[in-house]
Structures are given as structure tokens and as C-alpha cells.
Amino acid sequence: MIAKASAPAKAILFGEHSVVYGEPAIAGAVNKRAYVTVKESECDKSIFKAPNINFEAELLTREKKYILRKGKPGIIRYILESVYRAHDHTPIEITLTSNVPIGSGLGSSAAVTVATLAALYRYHNIRFNKKSLAHDAHMVEQAVQGVASPLDTLVSTYGGLVYLSRNKKVERFKVNFNVPFVVGYTTKHGNTGKMVKDVRHLKEKNPKIINPVITAMGNLTNYAKQAILKRDFNKVGELMNINHGFLDVIGVNTLELSRMVYNAREAGAIGSKTTGAGGGGSIIALCPGKVDEVAEAIARDDNILKIHFTRKGVSSRVYK
Ligand code: MEV
16 A cells, blocks of 8 residues: 655744744745655565655664665654554554755744644544544654744645634735745754754843744734735835845844845845745845746845645555
């Protein structure tokens, strides 16, 4: 039996980092996906392969360990944690292909985790729904990263543009927000767990300065929600620019991220900001009518992806 699942990557529009402290956030599933296949192993060992990134490892499922065969470890910890929770240790082969650049800040780990768990549940004929899957994937992210908000895994499961409120209620926007975005990313990868910890330290050292900034980021996200509902792109852009400034205050921007942000604005983006955890990774630029100009400006020094938000969340099926 072969089980296959895929899940979209996400881009955070508003609320990264502040969401960790209970503030609202807005993020959307994008048209880049992780695809996972699970089947019986052809040998007596469990194997994980990601041919895109030239990675292969043997999984020691009982010990939650792996033996590296080739490539650089990274995503493997999410696979191992998922396998540990959803598999019975019989030898399997898991293959990941993805058009989400790993470590680009587009939530590749959430997309991979959601797709891996869905494929494993299908393989074992375990019942699940989107709510339970999003919850389980969040548990995996938390186990691997130490700290994680449910945002990335929610978006990768449900798809669409999602608002997560202060009391953790999930709302999917019904409006069509089909505007073009350009994502710029650097070859320097950010480490989400480290960035979240760094922000926590800064906040603990300077509570009177950083706490109000976190609250302001939450208020900004609520204004952004209204602007999105009205399809007021100029307001969304303005709020993205302010949000980038706040991310600077909390110390997650880097030279490369800000270079991409300002290159995008100079080329006509109406809003641009770091997206995701920062410390490397990506920026997102809202650029209706200027996609090619913005893409070209970022691509002078960095890498680009043209993306749009999509309603398609996780999908999975079994082949007998
Ligand atoms: C990372 O994509 C977003 C952060 O807010 C962390 C999280 O929400 O778990 C930085």
C-alpha cells in the first residue's frame, strides 16, 4: 500500500513572534507544497529520502534517531518526531519532494510535518480530521522547536488566509485576496527556535520597551484584518511596512532581509516586510502591478519566488 499526502507552505502576513505571546496573526497558505509518500520499505530498515535536496537517512524509529546517508540534516527532526508519534516501527520508506525552499521562512517544516502525519495516518488507516491533524502537527513542531505557535500548522492544514485571534480562535477569510506577492529569500537560513528564544530574552531584559511593542504588533494585525476585509491593499501595504519596523525593534531582521525589503519598496512594492521567524529566511512584498519590477530588484542580490495565496490545504489518499 502507498499513502500520499501534500500540504501547502505558508506565508505570515502579520503577527510573527507576537503570536507566540498570544497576539493575533494573519497567515495564508501559498501555492508551494510539500509532497510526502509513505510505503513499505524494500529492505528491513526504515528510510527517509528527499531527492530534491539530495538527502537520505536511515530512521531508527524506536530511538527517535537517524543515521545520515547523505545531505545536511534539518527537516529530518520533524520527520522522526512525526514517525515516532504515528507509526508502529515496521520498516517504511518515506519520500519527500517539495517546491518550498527549505529554511526559507515559508513554513516548510509545518508543510512537511502536516503532509508526513497525514500520509502516515492514511498508511495505517487511522481516522483523522483537519482539527486533529493541525493539533498533532503543532505537537510535533513544539517537540522539535521547543516553542511554536499553532499558526504554521493550522495554515498548512486548512489552507486559505487565516486569522488567529487573541483567544486562539481560527477564522478563515472569506474575501478573495488573490493579489500577487513576491517572496525574497536568502541562502542564510533562520532558525525559528533560536529566534523565538532571542526575542524572549530581549523581552525579559527590557519588558517596559518590548511588551508594548508586542501589543502594538497585535493591534496592527487587527487593523490589517479590517483592511483585508475591505480589500484596501494600500492600507495592508502601509501596515506591512510598520510591521517590518517592529520586527527590527525585536531584533529579528538582518542586513539581507532589510536589503530585500528596501529593494522591493524602491521597485514599487506598496508594502514589504520580513515574513516568518527572521534571522535569515524571507521577506514578503505586496506589489500589485509591479511584480516583475520587484522580483527583478530583489533577484539582483537574493532569490525570489512569485506566490499567491491558495485555499487548498492538506490533501491525502491511499493507493492499494
Ligand atoms: C515562525 O514561522 C513564526 C513565529 O511566530 C514562531 C511561531 O509562531 O511559532 C516566529
